[in-house]
Amino acid sequence: MEVLTVKKLYKQYGRAEAARDISFSVAEGEIFSLVGPNGAGKSTTLRMIATILRPTAGEIKIAGHDVQQESGKVRELITYLPEESGAYKALTGRAYLKFMAGLYSTDAAKQHEYVHKAEEITDLGEKLDTKIGTYSKGMTRKLLLARAMMTAPRLAILDEPTSGLDVLNSLEIRKLIRRLAEHGTAVLLSSHNMLEIEYLSDRIGLIVSGQLKEVGTAEALKSKHKARNLEEVFLKVAQA
Amino acid sequence: MKRFMVLLGKELRELLTPQTILPIVLVILAFIGLGKVLSQQSKVASKPQPVLVVDHDSTPASAAVAKLLKASNFDVTQQASDPDFSQNIAQKAVVVIPAGFGRDLAAGKQTTLETYTVQSGFSLAKIANATLLTGLTAQLNTALAASRIAQIAPRLDPTKVLAPVKNDEHIVANGKVANISPDKIAAYLGSQITFVPVILFIVIVFAGQMVATAMANEKENKTLETLLSLPISRTTIVGAKMLAAAIVAGATAVAYIYGLHSLQSSFTGGVAVDDATKAAASQLGLTLSTSSYVMLGVALFLGILAALAIALVLGAFADNIKSIQALIMPLLLLLLVPYLATMATDIQTLPGWFRGVLYVIPFTYTFQAMPNLYLHNYGLVALGSLYELVFFIVFMVIAGRLFASDRLLTLRPGSLFSRK
Numbered sequence A: 001m002e003v004l005t006v007k008k009l010y011k012q013y014g015r016a017e018a019a020r021d022i023s024f025s026v027a028e029g030e031i032f033s034l035v036g037p038n039g040a041g042k043s044t045t046l047r048m049i050a051t052i053l054r055p056t057a058g059e060i061k062i063a064g065h066d067v068q069q070e071s072g073k074v075r076e077l078i079t080y081l082p083e084e085s086g087a088y089k090a091l092t093g094r095a096y097l098k099f100m101a102g103l104y105s106t107d108a109a110k111q112h113e114y115v116h117k118a119e120e121i122t123d124l125g126e127k128l129d130t131k132i133g134t135y136s137k138g139m140t141r142k143l144l145l146a147r148a149m150m151t152a153p154r155l156a157i158l159d160e161p162t163s164g165l166d167v168l169n170s171l172e173i174r175k176l177i178r179r180l181a182e183h184g185t186a187v188l189l190s191s192h193n194m195l196e197i198e199y200l201s202d203r204i205g206l207i208v209s210g211q212l213k214e215v216g217t218a219e220a221l222k223s224k225h226k227a228r229n230l231e232e233v234f235l236k237v238a239q240a
Numbered sequence B: 001m002k003r004f005m006v007l008l009g010k011e012l013r014e015l016l017t018p019q020t021i022l023p024i025v026l027v028i029l030a031f032i033g034l035g036k037v038l039s040q041q042s043k044v045a046s047k048p049q050p051v052l053v054v055d056h057d058s059t060p061a062s063a064a065v066a067k068l069l070k071a072s073n074f075d076v077t078q079q080a081s082d083p084d085f086s087q088n089i090a091q092k093a094v095v096v097i098p099a100g101f102g103r104d105l106a107a108g109k110q111t112t113l114e115t116y117t118v119q120s121g122f123s124l125a126k127i128a129n130a131t132l133l134t135g136l137t138a139q140l141n142t143a144l145a146a147s148r149i150a151q152i153a154p155r156l157d158p159t160k161v162l163a164p165v166k167n168d169e170h171i172v173a174n175g176k177v178a179n180i181s182p183d184k185i186a187a188y189l190g191s192q193i194t195f196v197p198v199i200l201f202i203v204i205v206f207a208g209q210m211v212a213t214a215m216a217n218e219k220e221n222k223t224l225e226t227l228l229s230l231p232i233s234r235t236t237i238v239g240a241k242m243l244a245a246a247i248v249a250g251a252t253a254v255a256y257i258y259g260l261h262s263l264q265s266s267f268t269g270g271v272a273v274d275d276a277t278k279a280a281a282s283q284l285g286l287t288l289s290t291s292s293y294v295m296l297g298v299a300l301f302l303g304i305l306a307a308l309a310i311a312l313v314l315g316a317f318a319d320n321i322k323s324i325q326a327l328i329m330p331l332l333l334l335l336l337v338p339y340l341a342t343m344a345t346d347i348q349t350l351p352g353w354f355r356g357v358l359y360v361i362p363f364t365y366t367f368q369a370m371p372n373l374y375l376h377n378y379g380l381v382a383l384g385s386l387y388e389l390v391f392f393i394v395f396m397v398i399a400g401r402l403f404a405s406d407r408l409l410t411l412r413p414g415s416l417f418s419r420k
Helices: A042-049 A071-077 A093-104 A108-122 A125-129 A137-149 A167-182 A194-200 A218-224 A230-239 B002-015 B018-046 B060-071 B101-106 B124-130 B134-152 B158-162 B182-220 B224-228 B234-267 B275-283 B290-315 B321-327 B329-344 B352-360 B363-374 B378-404
Strands: A002-013 A016-027 A031-035 A057-062 A078-081 A155-159 A186-190 A203-208 A211-216 B049-055 B074-079 B093-097 B114-116 B171-173 B176-178
Touching: A002 A042, A002 A186, A016 A042, A016 A186, A031 A042, A031 A167, A031 A194, A042 A057, A042 A155, A042 A186, A071 A078, A078 A137, A078 B224, A093 A108, A093 A125, A093 A137, A093 B002, A108 A137, A137 A155, A137 A167, A155 A167, A167 A186, A167 A194, A194 A230, A203 A218, A203 A230, A211 A218, A211 A230, A218 A230, B002 B182, B002 B234, B018 B234, B049 B060, B060 B074, B060 B093, B060 B101, B060 B134, B134 B158, B171 B182, B176 B275, B182 B224, B182 B234, B182 B275, B182 B290, B182 B321, B182 B329, B182 B363, B224 B234, B234 B290, B234 B378, B290 B321, B290 B329, B290 B363, B290 B378, B321 B329, B329 B352, B329 B363, B363 B378
Parallel strands: A016 A211, A031 A186, A031 A203, A078 A155, A155 A186, B049 B074, B049 B093
Antiparallel strands: A002 A016, A002 A057, A203 A211, B093 B114, B171 B176
């Protein structure tokens, strides 16, 4: 079942075209990755799906709800982890999770459930009671990812989820993303890391200069372009 | 509503950090401390000032000079000669009465007194000290002229000869008349009327920076995008930020009022305003009723809200906290212009175009609220508050639209000037 459908999406900043005629869909429990060079339009596309930017043209639907017409409803179904995101440094990790849970549900039991789940995901233990300002980059990223996962959203939008993290933290976060998808959440992510993409993704979309050039599984793309790995595929598509 | 409260709680926790509370506490302590110091100084200044009278004449006329100085609250030391003259004039006020002073006066000739005052600084207190002896000659001349009149024409009342016309001062306000000097009423009410603009100025600058910084913080800490993707409306986000800033600003205003009140009461040295002045003010209706205080509170609060709404819009242009100082400048200008204009001039006498500019700025109405309430111009205060409310709503709509559009993420300080 399709959770996200994107049809003929355009975004213009003045004369610059950041996204052009982008169409794709993501099914329940599927991990779909957008791959492309810097400035290709990945983050712009994710931001439009996350209701933060308004498309110039086109249609985005999440679980049947139009992102522009029903943005309030859509925000209840999604979570978004921006590439460069932070948390409120004056709050403790636990206070941050409680704050976020309070925004996702007004039911105390549900809030407790969310926070408990996030505590498990972060595995930060007592560190959750110290201020976020004292956290390392890896700890903050885990906290943010836990926040994004705790509500078991219909669609998780993750922009460079392992950006700036060391190998161990990255591996842990990839496992968490896999687990999220296994529980039925549709995951849309972007990354520069081809190994990560290959490991995580069910399908991949190659985006170049605001256009979605190719969509397929890693194997199908490698086979189509007679490439040994995704990097070669990416190079061939980008240079074409 | 629950979500709004959750967001409000977060905003308050973000605003009420030791870094924001400490400066407020320090300023209030500074006001109170400064008030105590000034109060002490005021008491010192009211003590008799030392003056050395070097009397080379030693006649009843020269003795009368010393007597007059004592009557004028001077601590007088008299000497027939002064071998340490050059040292003494550098330390305290000196009056030199020349030999032949009494003789010349008796002969109806003009004579001279030499006075020396020490100019050891240029503060208001020092300048006031340095001019203490200036009025001495005029007082002496009046006393001597009265004595002369009594000698020449014993039947005449010297007081009536010297001042044949007396000013029976009256003041008219709110359609009522009171028999009192306008100076006294102006001194009584002036300090209270200048009090509100000072409070408003400090609180608005503080609160404006606070709300703009809250916006800049969201961008700098990379929390804004996440916040915008949460299941809460943009209106809720804007409303929670505004209310949190308004609560902190309101609490700050109360704290500053307390601190400034302590400071202000020190200027009068704890001396109570005389009953006649209070009675005259009451007779003229120059007092504030409970409803007037409510109207003043509303005008103050709406002024703060209008400032916060402007600051929120300006804060949307901020990339980081550093850019706040520059971005907040238009708000400071909007405050400074009516602040100076209402403090220094009568708005009604200003050129029409400038009056128009002042009336567009919402803070003019808050600065004018207290004098208008004293003069029972309740309609003007109510209209001013209504304008402030409309101004606030318009800016909140602008802020709401900014938050609902891409501009919040794409606007930069430079785009204020470069966008067509």
